[in-house]
Amino acid sequence: MQQVSPKVGFVLLGCPKALVDSERILTQLRAEGYQIAPSYDDADLVIVNTCGFIEEAVRESLDAIGEALAENGKVIVTGCLGAKNNVVRKAHPRVLAVTGPHATEEVMRAVHQHLPRSHDPFTSLIPPQGVKLTPRHYAYLKIAEGCNHRCTFCIIPSMRGDLVSRPIGAVMQEAEHLVKAGVKELLVISQDTSAYGVDLKYRTGFWRGRPLKTCMTELARALGELGVWVRLHYVYPYPHVDEVVPQMAGGKLLPYLDVPFQHASQRILKLMKRPASAEDNLARIRRWREICPDITIRSTFIVGFPGETEAEFEDLLAFLEEADLDRVGCFAYSAVEGAAANALPAHVSEEVKQERRARFMRLQEKISGRRLKRKIGKILTVLVDETGADGAAARSSSDAPGIDGTVHVAPSPKVKPGEFVTVRVKRADAHDLWAEAV
Numbered sequence: 019m020q021q022v023s024p025k026v027g028f029v030l031l032g033c034p035k036a037l038v039d040s041e042r043i044l045t046q047l048r049a050e051g052y053q054i055a056p057s058y059d060d061a062d063l064v065i066v067n068t069c070g071f072i073e074e075a076v077r078e079s080l081d082a083i084g085e086a087l088a089e090n091g092k093v094i095v096t097g098c099l100g101a102k103n104n105v106v107r108k109a110h111p112r113v114l115a116v117t118g119p120h121a122t123e124e125v126m127r128a129v130h131q132h133l134p135r136s137h138d139p140f141t142s143l144i145p146p147q148g149v150k151l152t153p154r155h156y157a158y159l160k161i162a163e164g165c166n167h168r169c170t171f172c173i174i175p176s177m178r179g180d181l182v183s184r185p186i187g188a189v190m191q192e193a194e195h196l197v198k199a200g201v202k203e204l205l206v207i208s209q210d211t212s213a214y215g216v217d218l219k220y221r222t223g224f225w226r227g228r229p230l231k232t233c234m235t236e237l238a239r240a241l242g243e244l245g246v247w248v249r250l251h252y253v254y255p256y257p258h259v260d261e262v263v264p265q266m267a268g269g270k271l272l273p274y275l276d277v278p279f280q281h282a283s284q285r286i287l288k289l290m291k292r293p294a295s296a297e298d299n300l301a302r303i304r305r306w307r308e309i310c311p312d313i314t315i316r317s318t319f320i321v322g323f324p325g326e327t328e329a330e331f332e333d334l335l336a337f338l339e340e341a342d343l344d345r346v347g348c349f350a351y352s353a354v355e356g357a358a359a360n361a362l363p364a365h366v367s368e369e370v371k372q373e374r375r376a377r378f379m380r381l382q383e384k385i386s387g388r389r390l391k392r393k394i395g396k397i398l399t400v401l402v403d404e405t406g407a408d409g410a411a412a413r414s415s416s417d418a419p420g421i422d423g424t425v426h427v428a429p430s431p432k433v434k435p436g437e438f439v440t441v442r443v444k445r446a447d448a449h450d451l452w453a454e455a456v
């Protein structure tokens with residue numbers, strides 16, 4: 019008699035790091051013969067991978083758990099909010115188990131307990147690159163977990179612990195599997211990519227029988243040999259970041275740096291416990307652009323941090339004007355439970371925070387629009403994400419999936435999903451480009 023495989027539903031909330039955790043759990047589930055159910059009705063049990071970064075994310079995660087309980091009834095909670103076991107248990111005492119982030123083994127133990135696995139040998143035939151939640155042509159490559167910094171607005175270190183880097187040989191092997199499976203763009207992620215290897219004292223590992231030091235520069239160099247796009251995210255502005263920029267200029271790495279600067283006022287940066295000053299950062303940006311004029315710099319900032327004065331906010335606007343960044347995200351400070359910054363004096367009112375955020379974004383729109391306009395008439399290589407009757411949504415080296423802009427390409431037989439195509443830029447606004455295949 020044929021055995022029926024138990025089915026697990028999966029709800030994913032949160033950032034690319036949570037996505038990679040989900041991929042690990044899904045890969046393990048498939049490896050053990052579980053099926054992934056597309057709806058609550060089809061599932062024998064549901065796993066909810068939560069986010070707990072800001073209050074809004076906590077609310078959204080608690081709502082998702084509530085929905086899964088109402089629709090299915092058997093729910094395991096994992097992810098960042100799961101690290102606050104008591105918050106989840108208080109809101110939803112009926113959940114079967116709660117784990118923190120990066121806890122594939124714990125989640126699997128809970129699954130085994132509440133939904134014993136079947137033993138169909140055929141279902142363990144999963145592809146070597148594992149189960150991917152992203153489209154086939156790009157994938158996130160998580161190189162480390164946790165963080166050694168203690169930024170006062172952030173609770174990630176208390177949830178995910180100190181930095182633990184993956185061995186460089188394992189990271190390279192995963193990257194190679196992904197490329198063999200058709201991935202054309204690798205997005206390197208961690209909490210602090212430039213700190214990769216610090217915890218291992220930059221230990222030497224091996225890939226293709228060759229010694230490689232566990233550090234960002236050597237990893238970037240090795241990834242650059244795979245012949246696909248390699249994009250670096252969450253790069254803390256340490257001086258040694260300068261070492262990867264020549265690789266970008268040489269075409270081995272995408273000329274793209276995602277560097278969270280967070281603020282420009284020296285006093286606020288200190289209150290945030292962020293190293294580096296605004297002047298250092300401006301000098302660094304200038305140097306990067308000298309070495310690699312085509313570099314795209316993305317950053318994120320927080321406005322309305324406790325104690326931020328109007329003058330300090332204006333310093334930030336002046337920095338923004340001078341830094342002339344391509345892509346920028348801006349958050350109004352939100353007090354996350356457990357963050358050290360909550361104890362700081364002189365919290366900024368919600369109204370002022372929102373007003374500052376709007377002013378910040380207005381200025382950045384002008385800057386982004388100005389920078390994108392310079393691309394009109396240029397020839398670019400883009401990677402096509404989707405095609406439809408109206409044309410295609412694609413991305414250039416300046417656009418990371420989900421957070422940056424889109425290159426809208428006019429319909430053409432040359433344009434195929436998951437493939438590179440060469441285009442000429444016709445039009446731009448503050449976020450996106452419009453182009454035609456050449």
Ligand code: SF4
Nearest residue numbers: 165167169172174209
């Ligand atoms: S660098 Fe700061 S903001 Fe980023 S994860 Fe570490 S503590 Fe949090």
